[in-house]
Amino acid sequence: MRRVGLTGGIGSGKSTVAKILQTCGATVLDADHIARMCTQAGGAAIPDIRHHFGETFVSADGAMDRDRMRTHVFANPQAKQLLESIIHPRVHEELERLLQTSPADCVVFDVPLLVESDRWRPQLDTVLVVDCEHETQIARVMARNGWPRQQVESVIAQQSPRAKRLASADGVLWNDGIDLPALQALVLGMTRRLGL
Template sequence: MLVIGLTGGIGSGKSSAARIFAALGAAVIDTDEIAHRLTAKGTPTLTAIIEEFGTSYQLPDGNLDRASLRKRVFSDQAAKAKLEALLHPLIKQQVIAEMKGAQGPYLVLVIPLFFETGAYFDLVNRRLVVDCDENQQIARTMSRSKLSAEEVRSIMAHQTPRAERIKQADDILSNMGNHADLEKHAQELHQHYLTLALQQQS
């Protein structure tokens, strides 16, 4: 199966793009969704995180305090490395398991930290970057979260620079405009991927 690694900076529109590809019939696996499932209330992974980082990162209802943990790892490189060492192998293991049952003409694998971790290079055939300018990233992230512009910039500083993402991409999905523009660009890529998928099968 043709596997497309979909990535992009925070606020670039990865989730919107993934939903469009899913609506067009592509199989979609989202590593963020897997991470949320693995760290849900009562899971062994959540227990391991609390043991590593302390009970202050667990909410009164038993769920993970994701906002507090995010702030911690973006301000503490050692903590970030520990969390990634704990989570990333489990996420990749689950991705591989789900890929075996994926149904569709091609598979879109959504990996926000694709270039940062390098952990999925071996699983994808093409690298698709959802792209917009940095001011749009900040504005979109602030509109959907409680993060300040400064906090968004801090997260962006830990991500692969936009120019480097574009340089390493096989395909670019522009999200500079509105949702209709994104859909149009995604549909064009979808046709391209259908052709590539058929070529790969023959």
């Protein structure tokens, strides 16, 4: 089975590219989605979140309070590390489980923090990086999430620099100044070039 990693900074367009790949028939495993599942009400990470962060980080419905947690961890690297130490092993466990049950010849791992951790690269045959200007990331996330600029900046500041991400790429999708049909054409061209 061929393992393809798909990564990029916040707002670069990873999920959009993942959707295009999916419509082309690719099997995509989404780390953000799994992380969200385990922090929903009754999710596997909730008891540890309650224990380490306290009841105030769990909403009345039993899910992690994402707004509170986001503000806390992106202003506090130690807290971010603690949250990651709770969630990441569960994400890896679930990805492994999904992989075992996948009959596909080629699986795409949509992983925002692929270059932030050393464990990913050796497990992948090919890495695709979605990239765009810093200002484009900010504008997209402000528009999509309704966040103030400062909040987007605080997330970008906690992610790897673009140069590090680009250094691990086998293919780069420059998702800037193009509309969605053009991005689709770019993705198709890349999949053909890499024989995906």
